[in-house]
Amino acid sequence: MIARAFYIPKDGKDGEDANFVANGWGVIGGIDAGIFARQLMKHSAALVKRWPCGLSNPVEILEEALSKTTAKGTSTACVLSLKGKWLHAAVLGDSGFAVVRNKVIYRSPDQQSEFNAPYQLGKASPTSCSTLDALRITVAVKTGDLVVLGTDGLFDNMYNKELEGVIASSLRDGQDSPEGLARNIAEEAHKLSLEAGRESPFYLKCVEEHGKEKCPPGGKRDDITVIVARVTCTCG
Template sequence: MTRTLLGGSPVQRLRLLSRHLAPLSRSSTSPFPTPTTSRSSLLLRRSLASSSAAADSAAAASTTWTFTTSAAFHGKPVSRSRRSGPEGTTTSSTDSDHPSRSRRHSVQQGLAPDHPLCKWRDQHLAEGKAPKEIGAGHDWWFVEGVPSSAAAAGGGTRGVVLGVADGVGGWEDSGVDPSHFAQALMWFARERVRTQDWKWPTEAASKSAERLKDLLDGAFRDVSNEKGIVAGSSTACLALLDAETGMFHAANLGDSGFFILRPKAIESVPVPPSSPASENSTPPPPPPPTPAVTYSVVHAQEPQVHFFNAPRQLSKIPASELERAGGGEGNWLIDRPKDADTFSLQLEDGDVVMLFTDGYSDNVWPSGETDRLLELVRSRVDAAATRPAEEDGGSAGGDDKELAASIAQTAVTFARMIAVRPDVYTPFAAESKRWQVKGMERGGKVDDVTVVVGVVRKE
C-alpha cells in the first residue's frame, strides 16, 4: 500500500523500538521458561514469551511441516478497571476513548465461574501475566493442534488452527461486556477443533478455505445458543496451517486480519563506517542492527468494513431488541460467517504468519514497519543462537520458540507505542482520509492489541 509519511517515519519509529529490545540470552536468566505440556493436547507444547504473552508450539513429528506459535496481548488503558461482579454480572469500565459516557447499566450476563471457558480464559491470562485490570481487553484468541491419523502410534499433528476475535466495544453502552462474545466465539471454535466436531479440509485450496467458514458458522451457532452470552458482536479471523501439505488457509470477517512474511538471507552484511568524533563530542546513539535476513510481505489481508470504523461483524442481538425493531434487524450491523473472505497460499520454509486484531493493523504498516520489525527481532534472536542465520540461508537461524514469542510480544509493544503518538501517519489515519473523516489526519488509535504468530518450518 503506497503512502506518504507526514511525520515519525518507520525508520525513526523502529530505531526507537530497537532500544527497547534487550539482547536475548540462553542462560538461566532468559525470559523464556522451559516449555510445559499443554492440558488440551499432548501434541501441543506451551511456553511463555514474556510478561504478557502466552505461547504454544505445535510440532508435526512424522510430517513434513512444523509450526511454532505464540500469542501476545494487551488491553487498552481504561479510566476504571473492568471488573467482575457477583454471579457473573460484569460491570464494564468506561474506555479511555469514550470519557463522556455517564449513564451505564449492567446486564446479568456471563457464564458460571466453573464453566470450562472461564477456566481456559483465566489460565491464559494467568500464564501471560497481563495486568489484571486490563487483560486482553475485548480481544481473544486460540491456538489448537489437530492430531494426525498416526498420533496413536506416536505421530504428530495434522496441523494447527489459529483464531483471533475483537469484541465490539459499542455494547458497553447497553451494559454488555464485549469481551464475553469474543471469548465465547474463540472457545467454541477451539472446542470444535479439539473434539473433532469439524471436518478437517482435504479438498482443493479454495474449498479447504471454505471449511473455515464452516468452523466459524458452527462456533457462531454455539454462541447464539449459549444463554450465558446475552448479546455482543465480534470480528473473527481463523487460519489453518496444514502440517502435511504446508498450505495456509484463512477465513476473515471484519477488520482483524493476517500477514504472511517471507525471509531472504543477505549474502554479506555491510558494516557501516564509523564517524570521526571530536574529543568533546557526544557519541551518536547506535543504529538499529543490520539484519542478516530480510523479510517481505507476501500477503496482507484487506479488512472488511461497512464504513469508517465499522467492521463486518457477527452479532447476537437480544430478543427484546429484535422485537423492538419489529422482528427485523433494525439498524444493527449483522453479518454472517458466509460473508467472510477466504484465502489460501502455499507456505515456504521460514515464513512467518501473523494474525492480529485491529489494535495492531490500525497502527502498524505491513511493509516498511512489520517487515522491519521482524528483521530486528530476528537479529536479536540470532545473536543469542549458536547458529547464525547466514549459515542456513535464512531458514532456521535462532530458536523458533524464542523467535515466535519475541515477534508477538514486540509487535504488541510497538503497536501500543504508536497508538499514543499524535504525530505519525498510520493505517488508521489513512483510512480516515479515505472516508473523508476530518480531524484524524495523523495519529494512532488506542485499542486492545492481540497478535498470534506462527513460524513455519519444512523438515
C-alpha cells in the same frame, strides 16, 4: 507449525479481544462485549481440537462456534489453519493476517461498511453479519514463513514496512521464537498507537473517507492481539 500469542488490552483490564492457539489459530476483536469474543474463541478452540490431523475449513469452525455462543455481542474474526502447503483462512471485519517471507508477501484485506465500521459477526442485531459474509482465503506457504495474525489494534497502527522492521530487528537480536516475535510486534504497535501527530494507517483511512479537516493525526488506542506462527513443515 509453532504458534504463540501476545495480548495488550487497551485499558489494562481484560479487554475485548480473544484468541486461541491449537491445531488452528484465531483472533477475535470484540465490538460490543468481550465475553462474546471469548466464548466464540473458546468454542472455536474446542472444535479445532477434535481434528488432530488438521483442519481445512475455518468457516465451518466459526459457523459451529457461533451456534454454541450464548453471549450477546459482535466481533470481527480471523481463523486460520494449515493443510500441507496451503494456509486456509476465514476473515470477517478488520482482524486479519500477513504472511512474511523476509518481507510481507500477503496481507488479507479488511471488510468495512464505512470508515471504522467493520463487518461484525454476531447475534446482537439484524445488521450483524454471518459466516457467509467472511472472506475465504487460501495462500501457499513455505517452510520458514511467518504468519502474523492480529486484531485491528495491530493493523490500524502498523504498516507492512514497520512490521517487517520489527521482525528483522528481533531476528538480529536472536529473538526468533514465535512468543518473542508476538510480544515485540504487539509492544511496538502499542507504542505507535500512542504517538500523537503520526500519520498512522488508521489516520490515512479516515482522511480517505472524510478529509484531513475531520481526521486528527495519531495512532488508534485499542486492544492489541498478535499471534505469530512459524511454518515448520508443509508436508501432509
